[in-house]
Amino acid sequence: MDFSLNEQQLELKDLTHQFAAKEMRPVAGEYDEKNEFPVEVMKKAFEVGFLTSGIPVEFGGTGFSTMDNVVVCEELGWGCSGMYTSMMANTLATTPIVLFGTEEQKKEFLTPLTREMSFACFGLTEREAGSDNSMIRTTAVKNGDHYIINGSKTFITNAGIAKLGVIFASTDPSRGARGLSAFIVPMDTPGVSVGKHENKMGHRASNTAEIYLDEVKIPATNLLKREGFGFIIAMKTLDFARPAVGAGAVGLARAAYEEALKYAQNRVQFGKPIASFQYNAFKLAEMITEIEGARLLVYRSAWMLDNNMKASKESAMAKVVATDVAMKVTTEAVQLMGGYGYMKEYPVEKMMRDAKLFQIYEGTNEIQKHVISLEILGSMKNIG
Numbered sequence: 001m002d003f004s005l006n007e008q009q010l011e012l013k014d015l016t017h018q019f020a021a022k023e024m025r026p027v028a029g030e031y032d033e034k035n036e037f038p039v040e041v042m043k044k045a046f047e048v049g050f051l052t053s054g055i056p057v058e059f060g061g062t063g064f065s066t067m068d069n070v071v072v073c074e075e076l077g078w079g080c081s082g083m084y085t086s087m088m089a090n091t092l093a094t095t096p097i098v099l100f101g102t103e104e105q106k107k108e109f110l111t112p113l114t115r116e117m118s119f120a121c122f123g124l125t126e127r128e129a130g131s132d133n134s135m136i137r138t139t140a141v142k143n144g145d146h147y148i149i150n151g152s153k154t155f156i157t158n159a160g161i162a163k164l165g166v167i168f169a170s171t172d173p174s175r176g177a178r179g180l181s182a183f184i185v186p187m188d189t190p191g192v193s194v195g196k197h198e199n200k201m202g203h204r205a206s207n208t209a210e211i212y213l214d215e216v217k218i219p220a221t222n223l224l225k226r227e228g229f230g231f232i233i234a235m236k237t238l239d240f241a242r243p244a245v246g247a248g249a250v251g252l253a254r255a256a257y258e259e260a261l262k263y264a265q266n267r268v269q270f271g272k273p274i275a276s277f278q279y280n281a282f283k284l285a286e287m288i289t290e291i292e293g294a295r296l297l298v299y300r301s302a303w304m305l306d307n308n309m310k311a312s313k314e315s316a317m318a319k320v321v322a323t324d325v326a327m328k329v330t331t332e333a334v335q336l337m338g339g340y341g342y343m344k345e346y347p348v349e350k351m352m353r354d355a356k357l358f359q360i361y362e363g364t365n366e367i368q369k370h371v372i373s374l375e376i377l378g379s380m381k382n383i384g
């Protein structure tokens with residue numbers, strides 16, 4: 001078993017870290033405070049290839065493997081979670097096309113995203129359909145050589161800036177989640193409109209908004225795979241996205257740990273650095289141990305996906321463990337830094353707010369446990 005990254009991945013890690021340290025960290029607090037999308041940072045991220053990570057090289061993208069992508073995501077999460085989220089929402093949105101699109105669909109819809117800074121969005125969630133996809137009320141009705149889509153999507157990352165959306169709609173409401181289909185929807189199609197940029201607790205540099213679809217007419221050729229395949233497309237896409245969420249959370253946890261470590265070594269109380277009190281030293285030891293454990297789960301799930309193995313359970317495990325670790329480590333970092341940790345002048349306050357979203361989006365951590373338990377009970381059933 002080889003735990004080391006190859007030379008190319010080490011270079012990629014180093015390059016991404018430099019990018020995160022130079023372009024993201026210094027402005028992270030400012031964009032968070034202003035609740036503003038960081039266009040200038042994104043332009044540079046596009047130049048380096050972070051906005052097209054998931055698009056294969058033959059269609060003009062960076063074409064990262066899942067393993068390359070998690071290495072990059074950890075560093076981007078270290079830089080700023082909100083900026084990471086906008087960049088990775090592009091990969092989330094392009095993955096259904098990469099996995100299930102025809103050659104024509106890939107050429108038509110992926111290649112333009114690689115020519116200039118562009119964003120895409122993944123539209124699954126609705127107001128009444130969060131964890132429960134069977135409640136999706138957006139419909140797509142076939143009419144000759146096109147579909148008419150009506151409905152709305154909520155909490156969609158990049159919605160307000162996207163050129164393209166992959167929208168999940170029901171083509172057979174009587175079948176619940178099994179009646180879902182996935183459509184590629186150019187966001188400038190008449191009838192598509194977007195709500196206000198949401199005012200969030202964290203990840204404030206990422207754009208989040210509602211999408212409204214009113215008699216949106218799109219060619220039938222924009223259907224991915226076939227009618228009724230939408231749920232499988234969503235679940236397979238999330239299998240690939242969850243290691244990346246885990247990696248972003250590991251990066252965030254590492255950033256908070258580094259801040260806490262530095263502070264604890266320098267802050268003197270009772271005549272000694274606070275890190276010299278064993279209670280605090282053990283806290284730091286626990287933080288780094290849990291971060292490294294989470295990273296191994298992330299790497300394993302990415303490796304399995306790159307080796308064409310089914311990894312629904314392992315991706316869900318990586319996501320739940322890494323994001324819980326991020327919440328715990330950022331909270332502990334604030335605690336270790338006392339009143340200073342609570343102040344906006346220090347970065348851990350933002351990090352603690354940012355950690356929360358990792359436990360909620362791309363399937364809440366309760367839903368990850370549901371995914372894991374289905375796999376366990378399935379295998380128990382097989383044994384029995």
Ligand SMILES: Cc1cc2nc3c(=O)[nH]c(=O)nc-3n(C[C@H](O)[C@H](O)[C@H](O)COP(=O)(O)OP(=O)(O)OC[C@H]3O[C@@H](n4cnc5c(N)ncnc54)[C@H](O)[C@@H]3O)c2cc1C
Binds near residue numbers: 122125156
């Ligand atoms: C900032 C942000 C960005 C997002 N970006 C996107 C995006 O780009 N695209 C997209 O499609 N969606 C996106 N989402 C939506 C996100 O995936 C959903 O918020 C999430 O899946 C939960 O859905 P919900 O908010 O409706 O909560 P609910 O499903 O209503 O859940 C509420 C609570 O009940 C729990 N719960 C629900 N069902 C069960 C169960 N069976 N067992 C145990 N507990 C349960 C949940 O875990 C949660 O704690 C985003 C959300 C946010 C906040």
